[in-house]
Amino acid sequence: MEITRREVEGLGALRSDEWPIISLYLRVDKEHITDDHYSIRLKNLLKELERAREQIGLNRAQSQAVDEDVERIRAFFRDHGDEFGQGVALFASSRAGLWRVYHVPREVGNEADLDFRPVIGRLVRVVELFEPICTCVISRDRARIFRGHLVNFQEVAVRLDEEVPGQHGQGGWSQARFARHIEDHVRQHFQRVGQVLFQLFEQDPFRFLVVAGPDEVVADFVDGLHPYLRERYVGSFNCLMEATAKEIREETKRIVTAWQEQERQRYVDLVLEEALSQDMAVVGLDRVVEVVQMQNVNSLVVDDQLSAPGRYCLRCGALQPIGSEASECVFCGGLTRMRENIVPEVYAEAYRQNANLVFLSERDLRARLEPFGGIGAILRYRIGAPATS
Ligand SMILES: [Zn+2]
Incomplete structure (x- = not known):
């Protein structure tokens, strides 16, 4: 099945108390790979699970359950590996009744891990x-x-x-009346299209709306749209009705990625401004981990190359204070797990709390956040404000 935001949210909420869950990400776009076929990568990835198995300390029955799932995964790729175009994300814990396979973009990359919940950092990273x-x-x-x-x-x-009356052969109509008649048709047409868009939106909401056509037509059309749709409108481009699907896709991409880039810029401005005035944002991994644990993150802004070690709890999932070496969770006493890079756990956790995630890939934006630890969070509510009587 195709990955969607809703599916990622569903995976983020899953947890298995007893049986470990295998999370496997595999790139399978063969046109880019000649010498290392994905079956070799799969074999190597499944070996990585051994390390995870040691880290999370499984009992005999749990270990056996993992073995069975690894076999099932091997068989699955043997029989169905060819059906995937770019990448596969697979989550398996047969004893817990979990087996999900998704088509994912190639950018998701390769990883295999074991935990009591799906490891979703890679999906969250590309959700946009x-x-x-x-x-x-x-x-x-x-x-x-x-x-x-x-x-x-x-x-x-x-x-x-729409049947809009032609420009000719309307004998007997005055020019003005005829022009009005056409305008009525056009307005009705805009309304009808707006209704169809709104129905589509209600069935399956979209995040971005792009409108294409002659400039003056676009402006009139957008004006008449339902406010929910206008909120999602991110730009327009000029094109003919006969444009190919490819042209429309390319232009749409251009509009949406330009809009996203502006958003990132805006978020960096905001997080730095608020953090410097010590008001509604914090910066630095240690402070960000604190506010994530307080469920107080509205938006997380992070350098997409940031990497730092840290720990989280295998039982309750809590991120441990940065720098802590304790093998027991500070919140529940459960066993903690060390990560060479805790950052994906941090943004996965923020995502589970419905925070907005902003990944910075542009060199200039990353450079602006770098003196502040490469990560910042815009808060939901103010912390450390003076107490009022
Ligand atoms: Zn815990």
Whole structure:
């Protein structure tokens, strides 16, 4: 099945008390790989599980359950590996009744891990690649609608053509009356398309709306849209109704990625401004871990190359204070697990709390956050404010 934001949220909420869960990410886009076929990578990844198995300390029955799942995974790739185009994400704990396989973008990469909950850092990292997008190509008498995300984008089977009266052969009508008549048709057409878009939105909400067509048509059309749709409108481009799906996809991508880049810029400004005034943001991994544990993160802004060691609890999931070497959780006394890089656990945890995640890949943006530890969080509520009587 195709990965969606909703699926990632569902995975984020899963937990198995008794049986360990295998999380496996595998790139399978063979056109980019000649000498290391994915079956070799799969074999190596499954070996990585051995290390995880030691770290989380399994009893005999749990260990046997993992062995069975590894066999099931091998068999699955033997029989179905060819059915995947870019990447696979697989979550398995047969004894806990869990077996899920997703098509994912190639950017997800390779990893195998074992825990009592799905390891979702890699999915969370690329979630913006599958933020749902809708593009509506509009003219005065026609419309085409496309849906998808940055990885997979297609025209949906909704194509609207309206009978707008022609410019000729309307004998007996005054010019003014005729022009008004056409305008009524155009308005009705815009309304109808707007209704279809809103229905699509209600069935399966999209994050971004892009509108394409002649500038003056786009402006009129967007003006008349439902406020929910206008909120999601991120830009337009000029195109003909006959444009190919590829052209529309490329232009849509351009608009959405430009918008996302501006957003990142805005978030860096905001987090630094608020942190410097010590008001509604904190910076640095240790402070960010604290506010994540307080469930007090509205938005997390992070250098996408940041890496630092840390620990989290295998029982309650809590991130441990940065620098702590304790093998017991400070919150519940459960066993903690050391990570060479705790950052993915930090953003996965923030994601579970519905925080907005902002990953910085641009060199200039990363450089601005670097003096502050490469990570910052915009808070939901103020902390350390003077107590009022
Ligand atoms: Zn704990």
